[in-house]
Amino acid sequence: MISIKFESKHKLPGDVYSLSFIPEFPVSFSPGQSIQIFINDYEHQLYSIAPGSSTLNIRIVTKLTGSSTFKLALSRLKSGDTLRMKIDDNLSPFSIDANNVLFLAQGLAITPFISFLDQKTLIKPPIS
Numbered sequence: 001m002i003s004i005k006f007e008s009k010h011k012l013p014g015d016v017y018s019l020s021f022i023p024e025f026p027v028s029f030s031p032g033q034s035i036q037i038f039i040n041d042y043e044h045q046l047y048s049i050a051p052g053s054s055t056l057n058i059r060i061v062t063k064l065t066g067s068s069t070f071k072l073a074l075s076r077l078k079s080g081d082t083l084r085m086k087i088d089d090n091l092s093p094f095s096i097d098a099n100n101v102l103f104l105a106q107g108l109a110i111t112p113f114i115s116f117l118d119q120k121t122l123i124k125p126p127i128s
Contacts, residue, residue: 001038001084002027006077007057015065018050019074021058027087034088035060039073046088058085 004021011017029035029049035058038044050059064075077083 001086004037004058004083004085006079006081006083008079009077012061015063016061017064018059018061019077021060021083021085022056023058023085026056027058029058029087036086036088038084038086039070043070043073044086045070 003024005024007020007022009017009019033049034046035049036044036046037060047060047062050061062071062074064071
């Protein structure tokens with residue numbers, strides 16, 4: 001388990017938010033990899049990491065609506081609040097060298113694809 005400090009929340013279209021966390025030490029992860037975020041010893045949810053592995057912070061994208069205690073706790077976070085996370089061992093299903101990839105997703109399920117594309121752009125700049 002790794003401690004993470006809540007950094008900021010940015011509103012996106014609709015009722016969607018981008019939440020940014022700073023881990024207690026630098027961590028590496030693959031584009032599209034998942035993390036479990038714990039709000040206490042027994043409540044956790046799985047999220048895809050939004051940015052690629054080139055940033056020091058970890059960002060998730062989620063809706064903060066509904067009546068779940070987990071979403072309510074996320075919506076009430078203040079800068080500096082500490083949570084815990086675990087990086088899942090799942091690896092990205094994409095090869096960073098892939099040139100022809102078809103992405104199919106709907107809603108927030110696009111988060112791992114955004115992460116993959118961000119990383120691919122950083123490694124191989126677009127051809128002009």
